[in-house]
Amino acid sequence: MKQFRALYLTQIRVQATRARLASLAALGAAGMFVAYILGRRVSTVNAAAEFVGLFGLAVLVPVTALVVASAGFGDTVDDGTLVYLWMRPVRRTVLAAAVVLAAVTITVPLTVLPVTLIPLMMRAPSSIIAPSFLASLLGLATYCCVFTALGLRSKRALMWGLLYVFIWEGFVAQAGGNAARLAVRAYTQSIISNSAGVTFELAQIDSPWSFVVPLAVMAVSFGYTVRRLGRHDVP
Amino acid sequence: MIDQPMIVAAGITKWFGSVVAVSDVSFSIGPGVTALLGPNGAGKSTVMRMLCGLTPPSKGTLTILGGNPRKDVSLTRRIGLVPQQDGLFDQLTAAEFVGLAATLHQLDDVAGALTGALELVHLDPADPRPLRTYSKGMKQRVKIAQALVHDPDVVFLDEPLTGLDPRQRLHMIELFALLGARGKCVVVSSHVLEEVERFGSRVLVIVQGRLAAEGDFHAIRDLMDERPHRIGLRSNDVRSLCTGLLDGGAIVGVQLMGTDRAIVDTAEVATFRRTVASVAQLRGVSLLEVRPLDDDLESVFKYLVGR
Numbered sequence: 001m002k003q004f005r006a007l008y009l010t011q012i013r014v015q016a017t018r019a020r021l022a023s024l025a026a027l028g029a030a031g032m033f034v035a036y037i038l039g040r041r042v043s044t045v046n047a048a049a050e051f052v053g054l055f056g057l058a059v060l061v062p063v064t065a066l067v068v069a070s071a072g073f074g075d076t077v078d079d080g081t082l083v084y085l086w087m088r089p090v091r092r093t094v095l096a097a098a099v100v101l102a103a104v105t106i107t108v109p110l111t112v113l114p115v116t117l118i119p120l121m122m123r124a125p126s127s128i129i130a131p132s133f134l135a136s137l138l139g140l141a142t143y144c145c146v147f148t149a150l151g152l153r154s155k156r157a158l159m160w161g162l163l164y165v166f167i168w169e170g171f172v173a174q175a176g177g178n179a180a181r182l183a184v185r186a187y188t189q190s191i192i193s194n195s196a197g198v199t200f201e202l203a204q205i206d207s208p209w210s211f212v213v214p215l216a217v218m219a220v221s222f223g224y225t226v227r228r229l230g231r232h233d234v235p
Numbered sequence: 236m237i238d239q240p241m242i243v244a245a246g247i248t249k250w251f252g253s254v255v256a257v258s259d260v261s262f263s264i265g266p267g268v269t270a271l272l273g274p275n276g277a278g279k280s281t282v283m284r285m286l287c288g289l290t291p292p293s294k295g296t297l298t299i300l301g302g303n304p305r306k307d308v309s310l311t312r313r314i315g316l317v318p319q320q321d322g323l324f325d326q327l328t329a330a331e332f333v334g335l336a337a338t339l340h341q342l343d344d345v346a347g348a349l350t351g352a353l354e355l356v357h358l359d360p361a362d363p364r365p366l367r368t369y370s371k372g373m374k375q376r377v378k379i380a381q382a383l384v385h386d387p388d389v390v391f392l393d394e395p396l397t398g399l400d401p402r403q404r405l406h407m408i409e410l411f412a413l414l415g416a417r418g419k420c421v422v423v424s425s426h427v428l429e430e431v432e433r434f435g436s437r438v439l440v441i442v443q444g445r446l447a448a449e450g451d452f453h454a455i456r457d458l459m460d461e462r463p464h465r466i467g468l469r470s471n472d473v474r475s476l477c478t479g480l481l482d483g484g485a486i487v488g489v490q491l492m493g494t495d496r497a498i499v500d501t502a503e504v505a506t507f508r509r510t511v512a513s514v515a516q517l518r519g520v521s522l523l524e525v526r527p528l529d530d531d532l533e534s535v536f537k538y539l540v541g542r
Contacts, residue, residue, distance in 0.1 A: 002338055003338065006339060010324060010327070081324055083316065084323075084335075085339070087314065088311055234289040235289075
């Protein structure tokens with residue numbers, strides 16, 4: 001437990017750089033500002049759900065998770081500090097869990113908070129608040145697991161992550177059901193859609209699966225990170 | 236001959252794509268200080284990384300303290316590493332950084348261990364400044380402190396004296412010697428011959444990814460002295476001086492470069508060193524300059540490889 005705590009707190013300090021926090025907080029603030037402006041014209045559940053789905057879950061959550069989580073191991077690989085974590089008698093699962101949890105901790109106030117506040121800014125009925133919170137939290141945790149693994153796997157994690165978020169989820173996944181099932185966004189938007197009755201372009205996924213699949217993706221990504229740590233060429 | 240090898244490398248080879256970084260290297264290392272000597276790019280750091288388990292050998296086997304640190308995480312309790320790269324967690328203070336290492340090693344007295352380790356390298360544990368404000372030499376000492384905080388049995392130090400001032404260098408050399416004398420296995424890499432000489436240790440010479448020579452430092456030094464040397468001479472009567480050296484057998488070839496300069500070849504540099512001044516005195520000529528022309532480490536290593 002002491003090992004985990006030490007790793008977790010160190011990771012928070014290392015990942016949460018001022019520039020990173022400021023730019024990501026600005027993105028969330030801009031979203032809330034736009035929500036406020038939109039809310040002055042229309043303040044229905046549908047409008048709030050659409051904005052949460054198309055901005056919060058499609059842009060803010062994945063991009064924030066990508067920037068922070070891919071740096072979790074990515075930065076340590078780039079600057080050679082991974083060796084100071086790797087050459088210790090720490091189980092790889094503990095190391096990976098500390099890095100993922102640190103990324104989630106940093107990104108929750110930057111994403112889940114604005115996404116949850118968007119319906120309030122739009123003066124929409126409160127029934128949309130809980131699904132927004134749930135969808136953004138689940139999406140954030142899933143993306144953090146995926147992008148932590150990507151940061152360890154690739155030196156160009158940011159580029160691959162942006163391609164995934166904007167090209168795959170943004171365009172390719174819109175083409176059909178099977179491609180959409182490989183988009184995390186399809187599951188998080190489905191949570192909103194199932195609650196608010198709003199239709200998004202991505203496939204509609206029924207209630208249990210919209211929760212189960214992201215959890216499975218988390219588990220697989222985490223497992224991959226742990227396995228990769230054991231086989232990684234540490235610089 | 237090593238009685239109790241703590242590190243055994245058998246035919247280790249490492250290639251990156253089509254580039255062979257280390258080729259079929261075998262050695263055993265026991266307690267005491269052992270230096271990995273070789274020019275930049277020789278493969279020392281790759282050997283060091285393989286020894287620590289940071290990268291697996293493409294071929295061959297490695298045993299550290301009877302195990303494989305790449306597979307057995309618990310073995311890292313007994314290993315300390317000072318890596319070559321400069322990166323540290325720059326947001327942390329030295330005490331926090333070394334304390335992190337102590338915590339991850341599950342030491343009972345983290346505060347005591349980090350204080351001891353930092354004082355060992357002459358750093359103040361109470362210094363509140365973050366590591367990003369530290370000089371290269373101070374960062375180097377922090378790296379050494381984090382490697383020693385858990386009192387490991389095997390310590391790998393990759394170019395540990397880089398950036399240190401002469402006083403600190405001397406202190407570190409004494410520290411490494413002390414660790415070796417206490418029965419720790421200390422492996423230090425360096426590309427500076429004089430540094431290795433001061434370690435007074437067993438030497439493994441790595442050149443172009445191969446083990447070019449190994450043994451006691453003095454044996455390696457003698458080996459280096461035995462090679463043919465090329466020396467530049469300057470004198471007011473260089474022709475007379477060279478004639479005297481040739482007659483005495485101190486040199487085997489001469490190339491006159493005008494009236495006051497010559498380049499001479501000697502097969503025995505020790506004999507040359509002993510006789511050059513006396514020959515000059517005997518012949519009444521002024522010896523203005525004696526300059527080794529091929530005493531750089533590269534030429535020494537080339538000789539060892541081509542031997």
